[in-house]
Each structure stands twice: as C-alpha cells, then as structure tokens.
Amino acid sequence: MFRKRRTYLDFAAGVAGNPSSPHEEGRRAKEELEDARTAIARLVEVQADDVIFTSGATESNALAILGYVRARRALAGADVPGRNNMHVLYLPSAHASIVENVKSLAVEGITAEALPIRDYRVDTDTLANMVRPETVLVSMDAVCGETGVIWNTREVRQALDIARGGAAAARVLLHVDASQAPLTEKITRDHFGADLLTFDASKVGPPHGCGVLIAHRTIPLVPLYKGGGQERGLRPGTEVPECARSFARSLAAAERGREAFRTSAERARARLVKHITSAVPDVLIQEGRAQAPQIVNISLPGRDTDYLVALLDEAGFAISTRSACETDSEEGSRAVFALTGDRKRALSTLRISWGPRTRGRDLTRFSRALVEVLAFVDSNTQR
Numbered sequence: 001m002f003r004k005r006r007t008y009l010d011f012a013a014g015v016a017g018n019p020s021s022p023h024e025e026g027r028r029a030k031e032e033l034e035d036a037r038t039a040i041a042r043l044v045e046v047q048a049d050d051v052i053f054t055s056g057a058t059e060s061n062a063l064a065i066l067g068y069v070r071a072r073r074a075l076a077g078a079d080v081p082g083r084n085n086m087h088v089l090y091l092p093s094a095h096a097s098i099v100e101n102v103k104s105l106a107v108e109g110i111t112a113e114a115l116p117i118r119d120y121r122v123d124t125d126t127l128a129n130m131v132r133p134e135t136v137l138v139s140m141d142a143v144c145g146e147t148g149v150i151w152n153t154r155e156v157r158q159a160l161d162i163a164r165g166g167a168a169a170a171r172v173l174l175h176v177d178a179s180q181a182p183l184t185e186k187i188t189r190d191h192f193g194a195d196l197l198t199f200d201a202s203k204v205g206p207p208h209g210c211g212v213l214i215a216h217r218t219i220p221l222v223p224l225y226k227g228g229g230q231e232r233g234l235r236p237g238t239e240v241p242e243c244a245r246s247f248a249r250s251l252a253a254a255e256r257g258r259e260a261f262r263t264s265a266e267r268a269r270a271r272l273v274k275h276i277t278s279a280v281p282d283v284l285i286q287e288g289r290a291q292a293p294q295i296v297n298i299s300l301p302g303r304d305t306d307y308l309v310a311l312l313d314e315a316g317f318a319i320s321t322r323s324a325c326e327t328d329s330e331e332g333s334r335a336v337f338a339l340t341g342d343r344k345r346a347l348s349t350l351r352i353s354w355g356p357r358t359r360g361r362d363l364t365r366f367s368r369a370l371v372e373v374l375a376f377v378d379s380n381t382q383r
Helices: 024-044 057-076 096-107 124-130 153-163 241-279 305-314 334-340 360-382
Strands: 051-054 087-090 111-114 135-141 173-177 196-200 211-215 284-286 295-299 349-353
Touching: 024 051, 024 196, 024 241, 051 057, 057 096, 057 135, 057 173, 057 196, 057 211, 087 096, 096 111, 096 135, 124 153, 135 153, 153 173, 241 295, 241 360, 284 334, 305 349, 305 360, 349 360
Parallel strands: 087 111, 087 135, 135 173, 173 196
Antiparallel strands: 051 211, 196 211, 284 295, 295 349
C-alpha cells in the first residue's frame, strides 16, 4: 500500500530513533535498549525488569538512597506520627554520592549513622547492636574506589538479618555500590547480599554517562525528579540505547576476562608494592584483608602529593591523590581518614590504578619514575 523507502521526520524526538517512539526507528531503538537490559540482567542474575538505566553511579546511588527512604516516608502517610523517625546507616569511606545523599536525608529529619569500621572491615558485632526497629537502609560500596579494599557486604547482610530475627517484613535493605567490582569480582546480586545494586559503565569500559540501579519492582522507590515515564517511571528522560549496548558489552568482556586480569593484576601489584616499599622506607600502604589487586593506595606523610601528581603527569603518568569527585577537598582523602583515623596519612595519599590493557612494563616504568620524583622533591626540600 505504501512505498518502503524510509524518511525520518521525527527529529524533534531525537536525531536517532527514540526508544519511546512508536515508529520503526523507535522500535529498533527500544529493542536495542531491551537487549542490553536483558544482557546485564543475566550477568547480575536478576530479572530484566530489575535493571533501571541511569546516567551513572551517582544517579543510581541517589535513586537508591533518596528514592527508597522517601518512598517509605510517603507510604507512611502525612498524618502518621514519627513518619520521619527512620534510621539509615552508611559507610563513611564510601563514594561521595553515598555519603552526601545520606547527609541530605539527615537534613530532611532522617537519623543517619556511620557504619563502624575495624581492621578495614565493617565491624558486624557492633553493627548488630546499632540496628533499631526504625532502621530501614544500609548503604555501602563493594570495593573502595580509593584504596581497593573489598568490603564484607555479605557479612553485613547476615548481621542485619540476625538483628531482625530473619523476619522478611522487618528486613533492612542493603544498598551496595559495586561500580569498582566488575573487573575483578563476581557481580551477581547474591554475591553481594544486596537488595539494591549500583554499577557504572565508565568503571568497566569506554562508555561514559551510563549506569544502572538493580532493584526489584517490589522495592518502593520514588523518582528524584519528574518528566516522563521511562525506566518504570523512576528515571525520566530519553534512554540512550547505544550507551546501554556498550555498557552490556563491557560487562560481558569483564566477565570473560576476570580471572586472567585478577591473576595478572595480583602479580603486578606485588611487584609494584615491593619496589615502592624497598625504595621509599617511610611509605604507608592502605590495604585490607581482601583487596582489589588493580588499586594501590599509598601515603607519603610530609610530602605534597598534589605536587607529586603534577610532576608525574609531566613525566607521562596519570595518577591521582583520591577520588576524582573529591579532588578539590582540602581535608585529604576522606576514605583513608575513615579507615585509619590518621589525618596526616589522609593528607598525603596517592592512588595508582590500572585496567586490563595496562602493560606490566608501564607499571615498572611508573615505579621508577615515582622514586625519581620523590628523590627530586626531597632533595629540594632539604636545601
């Protein structure tokens, strides 16, 4: 009846097919988006409907924390006494998008407390005594993005269940930001013991501006803002199928290469740490009993590590002092201070991290450059 040659006349919906549009281009975009959703769901071992696409981990964490607690408050009703009498626990060394959103809840009248840390682990014995009848949420990360410490999320889950006597109706939800986990750790929801789970594309592969929140439909959530019915009505805004597809592919590649990368990273880390500690006697290493091998965090008390980063940048090496989201902080590494309680240690940190494409000889070159730069800085300081 009609000629088949296609002419795209829906640029107002987007220069490519909008997944919410009803025409062929929109249907293709929708299919691409849903294929990516299904692929990610299989890797995390959840239902496809549990995968909510966002702009990244920061938005996913905000939706998990603010979206859940505000939903619980709304369900309580405006006339219910004590509707703000809710209690949230959070890991003080976690990413700023966890800590700052919990602080936002505190401004709204929600009681917030930091999880207890002992020996680079959540102290679950102390945690059990902190859980109250009004505790509704615990938020933490799986792997510290600054130090590489792998947190005991499953032990936290068990402690919460024991504290509540295993009653499903009284379950305290556990939110885990697993953005730093995919390269070296399993990423299934059961592995973390999580109810809500965050991932970020940029921590796995090339795509930026894409993340997911894993949340079963039975978990009440409210959107952070209004504007559309996308992503179960929880994340208004046009989805980006191309980014979702790239994210799914990167996660699948990380799954295939995980064991090989972990093995090589463990060897590289051991060599790097050995060289640094043998050449720099006063260096301090931040590491826990369980450690992501591709992240090394050191402290060099008394040195200006921001200056060291600049010198190493000139030498061709890109490293940082702490999380990129907190580089303007004058308090040093919040994560390292939460772990050690040592302000001098937190003010003198360097973070070295790498991925599957980083070559061992490049790390060797870096360790030599670091020693040379330190010698240069120390000799000038002594003059």
